[in-house]
Amino acid sequence: MQSGQLTSEVFGFWLHPKSQMGLSAAAPLWGAPGLLLTIALHLALSLSPAQAWAPVHRDYCVLGAGPAGLQMAYFLQRAGRDYMVFERAPGPGSFFMRYPRHRKLISINKRYTGKTNAEFNLRHDWNSLLSHDPRLLFRHYSDAYYPDASDMVRYLSDFAERLGLQVLYNTTIAHVTLNKDRGAWNGHYFILTDHRGQAYQCR
Ligand SMILES: Cc1cc2nc3c(=O)[nH]c(=O)nc-3n(C[C@H](O)[C@H](O)[C@H](O)COP(=O)(O)OP(=O)(O)OC[C@H]3O[C@@H](n4cnc5c(N)ncnc54)[C@H](O)[C@@H]3O)c2cc1C
Numbered sequence: 001m002q003s004g005q006l007t008s009e010v011f012g013f014w015l016h017p018k019s020q021m022g023l024s025a026a027a028p029l030w031g032a033p034g035l036l037l038t039i040a041l042h043l044a045l046s047l048s049p050a051q052a053w054a055p056v057h058r059d060y061c062v063l064g065a066g067p068a069g070l071q072m073a074y075f076l077q078r079a080g081r082d083y084m085v086f087e088r089a090p091g092p093g094s095f096f097m098r099y100p101r102h103r104k105l106i107s108i109n110k111r112y113t114g115k116t117n118a119e120f121n122l123r124h125d126w127n128s129l130l131s132h133d134p135r136l137l138f139r140h141y142s143d144a145y146y147p148d149a150s151d152m153v154r155y156l157s158d159f160a161e162r163l164g165l166q167v168l169y170n171t172t173i174a175h176v177t178l179n180k181d182r183g184a185w186n187g188h189y190f191i192l193t194d195h196r197g198q199a200y201q202c203r
Pocket of ligand 1: 063064068069088093096105107171174
């Protein structure tokens with residue numbers, strides 16, 4: 001059997017006789033390595049991505065490393081929970097990398113309130129997230145009353161890094177399903193599948 005004919009059978013499609021002739025004529029180029037590559041490609045393409053990797057379990061899955069996702073991650077981490085944040089961008093706060101276009105935040109950074117009460121001051125600081133680390137107050141990132149959006153990106157990046165939050169960057173969640181499962185405490189798991197086909201099973 002010509003290797004060209006075998007190739008068309010492996011793929012399960014019909015080739016126009018002319019193109020088969022072309023393949024036969026090119027047979028010396030296909031040889032054993034070409035055939036092995038073809039079979040490997042066929043197997044890789046026929047396996048759906050979700051089948052390719054077993055799901056990774058995380059008790060808590062957080063979608064997005066914006067301010068909300070990072071704040072959630074902080075409290076999950078402090079509570080010693082098993083969690084993971086998924087973020088499609090290469091870093092946190094991707095919204096503020098692009099918006100607002102004019103680059104001035106409308107959330108105020110009022111550094112001088114005339115008071116020493118931390119709770120009172122926090123109410124006048126609209127950009128800080130909550131944490132136990134006083135270095136992670138937005139006042140240390142900008143003097144401006146209406147700060148630049150890139151200072152927010154820098155702030156969120158430090159927040160995630162200094163606190164050691166578990167964020168998987170460059171990971172787009174492409175698909176979310178709810179799977180019924182008696183093993184789960186509430187009768188179901190969420191299955192998050194990323195763009196590479198890796199599935200995450202989450203409570
Ligand atoms: C024009 C404009 C100006 C604004 N100006 C201000 C301002 O000055 N100050 C202020 O406090 N707020 C401002 N906001 C509001 C601001 O957007 C929110 O305060 C803030 O971004 C909300 O945070 P979040 O974490 O909920 O969402 P986001 O910041 O939107 O974060 C969501 C994250 O999820 C990621 N994500 C989304 N889908 C997926 C997926 N499928 N897989 C993986 N990752 C994913 C995104 O990449 C993103 O990083 C403004 C909003 C707009 C529209």
